[in-house]
Amino acid sequence: MRFRGGYNILLKGKPAGSVTAMPEPKILYLPLRSERFKFTDIRVKNGQKVTGGDVLASDPDNYAVPLLAPRAGTVRLKAVEGHIVLENAALLEERADIAAKEMLHVEQEMGAAGIKRYKLLSLGAWQFFYDAFTGALPDPLGTPQAVIVSTLSLEPFLARGDVQLHKRLLNLTRGLEHLQSLLEYQPIYLVMPNISSEFANLIRNQIRGYASVKMLEIPMKYPYDHFEILARRLNLKRGGGPIWGVRTEGVLAVDRALTLTKPCMVRIVSIGGMGVNMPTHIKVMSGYPIQKIKDKYVFEPAARVINGGILTGEILPAETLGVDTECRGITILREQEEREFLGFIRPGWGRHCYADCYLSSLRKKFSEQLNTGIRGELRPCISCNYCEEVCPAGIMPYLIHKYLYADLIEEAEQARVDLCIECGLCSYVCPSKIDLRKQLIDAKALIEKEKEEIRQEQLRQEEALKQQEEARKQSEEKTE
Amino acid sequence: MKWLLKIIDAVRPTFEEGGKLRLLNPVFGALEHFFFAPSTRTIGAPHVRDPLDLKRVMSMVIIAVVPSVLAAFYFFGLRFLAMIIVSYAAGLTVEAIFAMVRKEGINEGFFVTGILWPLILPPNLPLWMVALGVAFGVSIGKELFGGTGRNIFNPALVGRCFLSLAYPKTMAASWVEPSHKLVGGLLTWIGPPLDAVSGATPLALAKQGDMGSTAHMLLGSVSGSAGETSAILIILGGIFLLFTRVASWRTVVSMLGSFVILTGALVLGGAVKYPIPGVFGPVMWHLFAGGLLFGAFYMATDPVTGPTTNAGKWFYGIIIGLTTVLIRNFTGYVEGVTFAILLGNIVAPILDEIVVGIRIRRLRNEG
Numbered sequence: 038m039r040f041r042g043g044y045n046i047l048l049k050g051k052p053a054g055s056v057t058a059m060p061e062p063k064i065l066y067l068p069l070r071s072e073r074f075k076f077t078d079i080r081v082k083n084g085q086k087v088t089g090g091d092v093l094a095s096d097p098d099n100y101a102v103p104l105l106a107p108r109a110g111t112v113r114l115k116a117v118e119g120h121i122v123l124e125n126a127a128l129l130e131e132r133a134d135i136a137a138k139e140m141l142h143v144e145q146e147m148g149a150a151g152i153k154r155y156k157l158l159s160l161g162a163w164q165f166f167y168d169a170f171t172g173a174l175p176d177p178l179g180t181p182q183a184v185i186v187s188t189l190s191l192e193p194f195l196a197r198g199d200v201q202l203h204k205r206l207l208n209l210t211r212g213l214e215h216l217q218s219l220l221e222y223q224p225i226y227l228v229m230p231n232i233s234s235e236f237a238n239l240i241r242n243q244i245r246g247y248a249s250v251k252m253l254e255i256p257m258k259y260p261y262d263h264f265e266i267l268a269r270r271l272n273l274k275r276g277g278g279p280i281w282g283v284r285t286e287g288v289l290a291v292d293r294a295l296t297l298t299k300p301c302m303v304r305i306v307s308i309g310g311m312g313v314n315m316p317t318h319i320k321v322m323s324g325y326p327i328q329k330i331k332d333k334y335v336f337e338p339a340a341r342v343i344n345g346g347i348l349t350g351e352i353l354p355a356e357t358l359g360v361d362t363e364c365r366g367i368t369i370l371r372e373q374e375e376r377e378f379l380g381f382i383r384p385g386w387g388r389h390c391y392a393d394c395y396l397s398s399l400r401k402k403f404s405e406q407l408n409t410g411i412r413g414e415l416r417p418c419i420s421c422n423y424c425e426e427v428c429p430a431g432i433m434p435y436l437i438h439k440y441l442y443a444d445l446i447e448e449a450e451q452a453r454v455d456l457c458i459e460c461g462l463c464s465y466v467c468p469s470k471i472d473l474r475k476q477l478i479d480a481k482a483l484i485e486k487e488k489e490e491i492r493q494e495q496l497r498q499e500e501a502l503k504q505q506e507e508a509r510k511q512s513e514e515k516t517e
Numbered sequence: 518m519k520w521l522l523k524i525i526d527a528v529r530p531t532f533e534e535g536g537k538l539r540l541l542n543p544v545f546g547a548l549e550h551f552f553f554a555p556s557t558r559t560i561g562a563p564h565v566r567d568p569l570d571l572k573r574v575m576s577m578v579i580i581a582v583v584p585s586v587l588a589a590f591y592f593f594g595l596r597f598l599a600m601i602i603v604s605y606a607a608g609l610t611v612e613a614i615f616a617m618v619r620k621e622g623i624n625e626g627f628f629v630t631g632i633l634w635p636l637i638l639p640p641n642l643p644l645w646m647v648a649l650g651v652a653f654g655v656s657i658g659k660e661l662f663g664g665t666g667r668n669i670f671n672p673a674l675v676g677r678c679f680l681s682l683a684y685p686k687t688m689a690a691s692w693v694e695p696s697h698k699l700v701g702g703l704l705t706w707i708g709p710p711l712d713a714v715s716g717a718t719p720l721a722l723a724k725q726g727d728m729g730s731t732a733h734m735l736l737g738s739v740s741g742s743a744g745e746t747s748a749i750l751i752i753l754g755g756i757f758l759l760f761t762r763v764a765s766w767r768t769v770v771s772m773l774g775s776f777v778i779l780t781g782a783l784v785l786g787g788a789v790k791y792p793i794p795g796v797f798g799p800v801m802w803h804l805f806a807g808g809l810l811f812g813a814f815y816m817a818t819d820p821v822t823g824p825t826t827n828a829g830k831w832f833y834g835i836i837i838g839l840t841t842v843l844i845r846n847f848t849g850y851v852e853g854v855t856f857a858i859l860l861g862n863i864v865a866p867i868l869d870e871i872v873v874g875i876r877i878r879r880l881r882n883e884g
Contacts, residue, residue, distance in 0.1 A: 046565070048565070269883065341564065343564055345562075347563065347564050347565055348562060348563040348564075348565075349562045349563070350562055350564070351561070351562065352561065352564075368564075370564055370565070372558060373556060373557075373558050374556070375556075376522065376553040376554055376555070376556050377553065377554040378518040378521075378552060378553060379551075379552060380553075380554040380568075380572075381554070381570065381572035381573045381576050382576055385568065388568045389567075389568070390567060390568055390569045391567050391569065392569055392761060392762040392763065393760060393761050393762055394569050394573055394574070394577055394761045394762075394763065395568065398761075407565040408565075409558045409559050409564055409565065410554075410556070410557070410558060410559075410566070411555070411557040411558060411559055411566050412554065412566050412567070412568050412570060413554065413555070413566075413568075413569075413570025413571065413572065413573075414550055414555055414557075414570065414571070414572075414622065416570075416571045416624065416665070416666065417624075417663075417664065417665065417666030417667060418666055419571065419574075419626075419665065419666050419820050419821050420666075420820050420821055420823075420825040421574075421820045422765075422820070422825050422826070422827070425825075425826075431880065431883070432880065433826075433873070433876070435825060436825075436873060451877055451881075452873075452877055452880070453877070453880040453881075453883065456880070456883060461562050461563035462563075464562075464563050464566070465563045465565070465566055465567055466567050466569075467566075467567075468567070468569045468570055468571055468573070468574055469570075469571060469666070470566065470570065472560075472561075474562065474563065475561065
């Protein structure tokens with residue numbers, strides 16, 4: 038496969054391959070929103086006792102994807118703004134199965150095939166699915182034109198696939214089998230960094246029977262694991278129907294939900310970055326108190342806590358007290374404080390640069406200490422073309438930036454700003470320190486809004502025409 | 518360096534809104550940021566940034582021309598130092614005035630123009646013309662368009678073009694024969710008062726049918742612009758620029774390649790005749806003569822005035838290379854690089870337009 042652009046940023050603080058189980062918490066803070074979901078439909082009462090696997094809330098805009106109680110405990114609704122608090126959390130026997138009565142109802146409603154999808158959704162496995170093109174939650178009852186399963190997680194520093202897979206190879210292949218059973222003949226692309234490795238051979242042997250699983254090798258370069266990039270490289274078209282994207286943890290969740298019929302609540306999250314004393318992977322459930330993680334791993338008091346990776350993650354606000362249901366990693370970065378003296382003429386033996394402008398390009402690869410400094414002054418674009426070189430989506434960020442600067446929204450749309458996958462590399466490399474990623478995202482939102490307005494306007498007009506038509510008919514009938 | 522930061526922090530209020538010297542704020546800001554990088558933080562994703570900033574990009578170019586600058590000292594004496602000082606003083610004044618009027622920071626782009634400018638001048642040019650030319654180039658060629666990043670023409674070349682059209686006689690009389698002593702022209706001052714041996718450039722001599730030695734041009738002991746004489750040092754600095762990826766190799770390769778091919782073709786086809794026999798000899802001679810290499814490595818590769826797209830860069834280089842050959846061989850001018858690059862600057866936006874149009878058409882069916 039041919040890929041464009043991409044760039045690996047080598048940073049200190051890469052999580053180790055081991056997984057540490059965090060101690061059981063006494064109290065859980067479940068945030069009511071995550072990257073894609075807003076759990077506005079609360080299903081429990083204040084003071085209610087719940088067991089692990091019970092539905093606490095659901096997101097009505099996303100096929101009622103549930104927020105599950107990870108542990109048994111007592112619900113406190115109003116204790117913390119934007120959270121459901123679970124007091125006296127305890128690890129009791131999880132609800133083993135969905136109630137038989139409920140299943141019977143589902144079977145009558147949707148047939149045997151529907152049960153699997155119902156299980157995925159209600160046991161918390163469906164939230165690991167992404168629509169490759171929009172990144173949104175796909176319709177659980179829809180049929181995709183293809184499924185992309187990625188074992189890679191290339192953004193620094195998100196929980197890696199190989200860590201998730203440790204000793205769970207069988208679960209992965211079983212999960213793939215379940216995935217295949219949801220489809221008719223559509224292909225499943227299994228994306229791996231090396232398809233001739235021993236590990237890949239093991240998987241190949243296990244999935245020999247499944248004709249529709251195709252293994253693909255991609256280079257380990259950020260952000261080639263992005264589902265939209267993969268879908269475009271596979272020549273899948275937006276018009277051909279949805280494409281499901283699932284990562285390793287998603288396939289494992291599918292296996293857990295469909296083989297054991299158990300809810301998926303514990304996940305492996307990375308904790309990495311320069312402000313962490315022992316970067317590693319931790320096993321936590323959603324709602325796990327962030328303060329406890331910080332106490333154990335963060336040594337830097339004035340550090341920035343990022344929910345997600347270093348390039349696309351959002352700053353975790355101080356109000357958020359628990360790990361959200363979609364968290365894949367927590368990154369801790371030191372804030373920039375000191376001002377560097379004559380920084381631009383330093384030899385730079387210890388700093389990386391995309392353009393080889395520092396002495397470090399004579400050195401072997403190494404990891405660098407980075408903080409949140411913007412490292413330069415904002416300047417007009419000098420058309421150096423680095424952003425285009427590095428762009429994995431094949432668009433021209435500088436061109437769109439110039440169009441937006443001149444308020445030429447239509448031109449920006451024609452330059453396909455919608456293909457932007459928001460990977461953040463253009464902002465990272467820009468020597469003029471222009472925040473291209475944000476500008477592109479804003480432009481996308483603006484175009485989307487305008488399109489929506491036009492659509493609404495058309496609907497209104499059609500409605501008005503219909504009404505006129507009806508009024509005319511009625512009056513005609515009357516005259517008759 | 519804490520003490521310096523303290524001083525800067527102490528005097529800052531004087532230059533800010535409401536202070537006595539608020540008009541000079543851009544000058545103060547430029548000085549402050551020269552010594553200390555700003556402490557700005559990222560506000561969202563991506564949370565880290567590449568260390569490369571415009572200051573670093575510009576200092577790379579300055580480092581690249583250091584060999585040529587030293588060679589200019591060696592061949593043409595201390596007078597060249599005066600030219601650099603005058604160039605920076607005059608240019609920065611213009612830059613500062615525009616920055617104050619526009620209430621923007623002083624852009625570091627000028628530090629490159631200021632050093633490149635004396636390098637492309639005849640070494641014996643009166644100092645007032647050095648000042649006038651750079652002031653013209655910076656104000657008309659750059660600031661009127663909105664400053665670094667928005668200019669269409671290379672400011673140094675605009676200045677040079679202006680001087681050679683406005684004062685052709687003085688320009689032509691300002692070439693000097695470089696010092697041939699072992700210590701070179703170091704610690705000597707040659708200038709208008711003690712008029713040194715004026716020497717015609719190799720290209721001017723070639724028009725009269727006298728082609729000098731290629732080896733001399735490679736080393737630099739020939740008459741010519743202060744920084745253009747030594748081909749080997751220019752190549753050295755140029756390769757440094759290509760390695761650091763500040764300059765695009767596409768522009769350099771296409772410009773020099775097309776120049777070599779067309780010159781070779783003209784010699785082969787008998788359209789031009791040179792005293793040097795063969796094809797290879799005259800081609801190499803022309804490659805090292807005049808400002809071709811300097812223009813290819815330092816002037817044409819300016820990212821702002823050249824095309825942005827990679828395909829555009831190829832055509833841009835080809836246009837400049839071919840135009841240089843045509844001007845050198847078939848017009849009254851002896852040197853064509855300045856005009857060729859300025860012509861290239863004019864064409865660059867159109868080339869970009871075409872390439873971008875094709876790319877956008879291709880992007881239409883994506884995804």
